[in-house]
Amino acid sequence: MTSNESVLPIPQPNRADVKQINVGQKERRNNRRVLGNISNLAPTVVVEAAKATQITRPITRNYHAQLVANAQGAADKNVKIQKPQSETNNGEVALKKQEESPKRRAKKPSKSLTSVLSARSKVACGITLKPKDPVVNIDESDINNELAEVEYVEDIYKFYKLSETEGGLQDYMNSQPELNAKMRGILIDWLIEVHRKFNMMPESLYLTINIVDRYLSMRKVPRREFQLVGISAMLIACKYEEIWPPEVNDLIAISDNAYSREQILVMEKAILGQLGWYLTVPTPYVFLVRYTKASIPSDDEMENMVFFLTDLGLIHYSVIIANNPSKLAAAAVYAARCTLNKTPVWTETLKHHTGYNEDELRDCAKILVSFHASANETKLKAVYRKYVNPEKGAVALFPPARSLLAEVVAGESS
Incomplete structure (x- = not known):
């Protein structure tokens, strides 16, 4: 013991307690038994009182703190009492196993048989929820390309979708007394052939068809001037899109001198005045470029097939009226x-950039596939001749999508 440690007084036992203890000892001494337990007595649980710890050294403050800590630790322990469970033939008593703690007794809720069988059935049938394929950033490779306008491309196409909705075509053929949908198809087929012979940009063809349809929806055109509208519309589109547009004399020659130079220029002025010189319009071409890029993987074969099917749709008046440019x-x-057996047919990336679900496009796609199946048999063969060329991958010779074509045949038979 150090000099700075104080000694605590040792508690003395009470005389009354000592007297009571002596009386208890005398009573036990008088009640002694000769025989011990011969297995004819009911077992009892005896809990002995804790004996007082005998202190043989002075209790300093440090030693007192140690005693308190030991006593607290002993009190925190769970005292497990063994109880007799059954008696054997030999008279031996089997003790019950110690009770488990509440944490060990707590079991996880088991799944019911119905839930287990349902989960296994879903896995077997392929109904389990699969994670959606992520939306791919199709503009990542064009970050350093200033012409790609990556910073504004999303806003540009939002404006295109809004513009096509506001300026959509209405059914105008009933207001044309001398024209019909078949005549329009013949004119568009001829314009596609002229476009191919002059080797123009694809933007010029789509803008030409847009100008023709918008003008016909505003003005009644006699039959004798119908081809003149087509030639003048192509002249306007070429001046807007081409670096070296064809001359008026070239258009006169390719139309077999059906119209004079003055007639073409007058019709050009009339069309521009009627349209209000509004030529910056969202044609199917601007959407085709974006959507083909979103069709990953995108290659020349995929691009040629997309433009082939779109050109087939442009010839038919019903397709143009029923579907706006982005949907087409x-x-x-x-x-x-579907034709090139790409899987999955419609991805989250395409859904994100087009804004259309697979169900919204299926009807129009079936019509385009039916045009593909009969492209070689129809009288209007300009599109077929254009895409049967090896320079276009000869995609016109590919077999049409069987899945969509089967639905078309089933619908016609019903």
Whole structure:
């Protein structure tokens, strides 16, 4: 013991307690038994009182703190009492196993048999929820390309979708007394042939068809001037899109001198005045470029097939009126992926950039596939001749999408 440690007084036992203890000892001494336990007595649980710890050293403050800590630790322990469970033939008593703690007794809730069988059935049938394929950033490779306008491309296409909705075509053929849908198809087929012979940009063809349809929806055109509208519309589109547009004399020659130079220029002025010189319009071409890029993987074969199916749709008046440019472009991409056996047919990336679900495009895609199946048999063969060329991958010779074509045949038979 150090000099700075104080000694605590040792508690003395009370005389009354000592007297009571002596009386208890005398009573036990008088009640002693000769025989011990011969297995004819009921077992009892005897809990002995804790004996007082005998202190043989002075209790300093440090030693007192140690005693308190030991006593607290002993009190925190769970005292497990063994109880007799059964008696054997030999008279031996089997003790019950110690009770488990509440944490060990707590079991996890087991799944019911019905839930287990349902989960296994879903896995077997392929109904389990699969994670969606992520949306791919199709502009990542064009970050350093200033012409790609990556910073504004999403806003640009939002504006295109809004513009096509506001300026959509209405059914105008009933207001044309001398024209019909078949005559329009013949004119568009001829314009596609002229476009191919002059080797123009694809933007010029789509803008030409847009100008023709918008003008016909505003003005009544006699039959004798119908081809003149087509030639003048192509002249306007070429001046807007081409670096070296064809001359008026070239257009006169290719139309077999059906119209004079003055007639073409007058019609050009009349069309521009009627349209208000509004030529910056979202044609199917601007959507085709974007949606084909979103069709990953995108290659020349995929691109040629998409444009082939779109050109087939442009000839038919019912397709142009029923579907706006973005929907026609998205349906062409869907039909092309079905034709080329791309899986999955419609991805989250395409859904994100087109804004269309697979169900919204299926009807239009089936129509385009039916045009593909009869492209070699119809009288209007300009599109077929254009895409049977090896320079276009000869995609016109590919077999049409069987899945969509089967639905078309089933619908016609019913």
